[in-house]
Amino acid sequence: MNTSASRRERILDAAEERFAGDGFAATGTTAIADQARVPKGLVFYYFPRKIDILRALLEERMPSAPLCEPAEVVRPGDPVASLVSLARRLGLGEHESVVLRTIIFRESGTHPEVRERLRVLRETILELTESVLDAAVEHVVDPVLRRQAAQTFVSVVMDEANARRYDGAVPDVASAASVIGAALAPPR
Template sequence: MSTADRRARILDAAEELFAEEGFDATPTARIARAADVPKGLVFYYFPRKIDLLLALLGERLPAPAADAVQGVVRRGDPAGSLVALHRRLGMDTHDSLVLRTIIFRESGTHPEVRDHLRRLRRSLVELTESALDQAVDWALAKTLRRQAAETFVSVMLDHANARRSGGALPDVTGAAAVVALALGAPST
């Protein structure tokens, strides 16, 4: 088994156990057993247990890159661009559901996780602002653009969390139309 395979198995086991039992309730020995690796190997890759959690978040739920808007923005269609951005980001896919369970549970007790959540949200807002700037044919006022982006990001995050918890899903397409109307654009 390669080094990358062992490290990935440790991350997989930690992700599953942290989601089921919580970070604090999951001993590293249990992670090692679930990954079928020696306990010392967990500490070799992740000297502190929090390093394991931060690696999970950083590698498997990273802040989206600025180029995520490429190919999704349609000039003159801010609502359609926002919906396409939401699809591109895939925040409600199964792969990130487990991590969101972890991040929202642990953000209240671990400042490092709370910081990751803040960086993720900030990057989503900035990305959404970029998409809005590229989608409209006029200059947006900075404050209005920020408020529109924050509103849409809130709906995207709520959609992702409602999906995780089995609640009613917010209407992302309707929210995109409302945001576009607030910007003075026709809805799609």
């Protein structure tokens, strides 16, 4: 990695850690520069405003579409195993950056860019989940029920990611998938 890129990455790494620990508003560019071991002017060279650092973190370190292809996780005839496989593949609770997950959930209430990024991520996962359910369930499912099942699943995996950021009680994704699978079972 060249020196310029490594300095920029160090600034982003430091900002990610500081924003997660202290919050965006409470983190100054001096603290970021100090932690990154670069001159403060270099922070402004790469990121003219502090919000530009946050935007770069969102653009470069958030998962982006496509998160995966449905065929990678679908188990035909087994929506429960398909959902569990999807949750593992998404790895939201295990995202390589616990710190970035913290920023997303913390700052979504105060920064429109973060809120929009979280909304797009949620919608992308919702559409992916519906596609997985379509491929996994071997009978016709009412589209409203399928959407509700997908929304339930997405709520659980997003809650899992959020709970892991503060070491809270983590929802049981497999059990939630079982409940969803039962709801989608063919009528008898």
